[in-house]
Amino acid sequence: MYRAGIDLGGTNIKAGIIDENQTILAQASVPTGAERPAEEVIADMAQLVRQLMETLKIEERELAGIGVGAPGLVDAQAGVVRYSNNISWENVALVRELGNYFSCKVCISNDANCAALGEVRAGAAKDVSNAILLTLGTGVGGGIILNGKVFEGSNAGGAELGHTSMILGGEPCTCGRRGCVEAYVSATALIRDAKRAAAADKRSLLNQMCDGKIENMNGKIPFDAALEGDKTAKEVVENYYTYLAEAIANYVNIFRPDVVLLSGGICNQGSRLTKPVEEHLSFLCFGGDRAFVPPVRCAVLGNDAGIIGAANLLGQNS
């Protein structure tokens, strides 16, 4: 049997069909057009899956089901996207509405949960069944996999690892609170901190590498400037490692996963990112060396994680 996975993003809808070996046999994407009514976006999602089925000459009876990863607050049990800032959805009954186009089962979850499940089934954590994933992007998404299954929380709105406060009263977060992990370890936060540091030290390489325009700052420049020996950039990067390790230690003390995964553009830094974080972790986790301290790995599937993970939502509750 085949399964379809859809990654519903603010910019694009990506879909793929996988086989029983977790291989994506075909994939395609279309712009989300998030300004449109939800029904139109859902019609496009259905159309995208139909198109892939035609490409692969798959009939509906060969499709075990369709999984969707959606951004925002997703009520997986009810099949409803409660609220998504990115695509301006509120209480959209996605499972029912997409289900109208197909006879097979439809499941949904939060996009970060899907990415985590994808990496556990076919990516950087396929050797384990308990993992935590942090997506380090514009925001910080959290995915929690326990015994090979997505942990959504007991009621909708759980697994929001990025929205746990780390510095009470600290930097404002998109969720309305202050001091959240997202406000320190997202790519957005790193760029904010690098801009501030560059503005405070005009002689820092950070400015040169932006071609003198601070608005050109991105998540790669601080690492590049630090590698060139720039003291100010080094401080930005080292603070970032500290924030990330503190956040991860909190999740380790709660979940003790087999592995901690990181994803997003910052992961291009590879072991330059994971090694210092692991070093911090060995001191921060409860029980020190009397307890298991999980390795920190970069995700490997990129965009495919969301598709593979979404397709694997099927059978999560069986």
Add this chain to the structure above:
Amino acid sequence: MYRAGIDLGGTNIKAGIIDENQTILAQASVPTGAERPAEEVIADMAQLVRQLMETLKIEERELAGIGVGAPGLVDAQAGVVRYSNNISWENVALVRELGNYFSCKVCISNDANCAALGEVRAGAAKDVSNAILLTLGTGVGGGIILNGKVFEGSNAGGAELGHTSMILGGEPCTCGRRGCVEAYVSATALIRDAKRAAAADKRSLLNQMCDGKIENMNGKIPFDAALEGDKTAKEVVENYYTYLAEAIANYVNIFRPDVVLLSGGICNQGSRLTKPVEEHLSFLCFGGDRAFVPPVRCAVLGNDAGIIGAANLLGQNS
């Protein structure tokens, strides 16, 4: 069938035998004598259970099993207390050693996990199957119940809710880290903050209520002084509510439990504690009123929670 539950504490070993209605039919306690070798403490635990069986005229074939809640880092799967500061144990194979005295099954878990399970089975959360418990005592223990079962973490050393950092680089914590929840919401932390406030404001009622001796400060005085209208005490208490709500919001954003439970002497404050915390929570939880915000309740079983919970460890994995 009957089950025995043992609450192994730094000061006393408490044990009880329960029936299938979660009623404690008999209980007894002896001093732990934690300075002795672990084998002697374990022999006393066995003796205590035998004594209760005699009292109730229960034969061993009527005892389904024995559960133990132990302080510190407990490896429930291996049946080993990895490390416990309170009783100076390191790598004690408690399940095997206590098992030598009985033919029935022996299970162990962390004491806060047992307290949480007890409250879910027979106490303040018996209407739900997903709850978080914080024990607000000398330290802060965390218990997580998911689908009616203790969540230990995927590897030993999880569920340490008190050892998640809330203020990076803040107050030193007993675990060696800084800024942990325990360092702000334990009774010890409240007393520390009240002492500091009293020292800084000699005219505060906090001083009078200590009979002028700051070392007499306890966890009740700040609430009493605040109730009398003392401004300095009010500030201490309001900060405490803030810390507690911030910590709970973090756990809600991860677990979305049906209920959050608090235990420890501070719970004598009842709704004077839970109401302001619930008010803060409604603003702090991710998704605001689009998601479920759990009620905050005080535990009701007191010391019995540990015994009942420990007895209920049996059958957790079936």
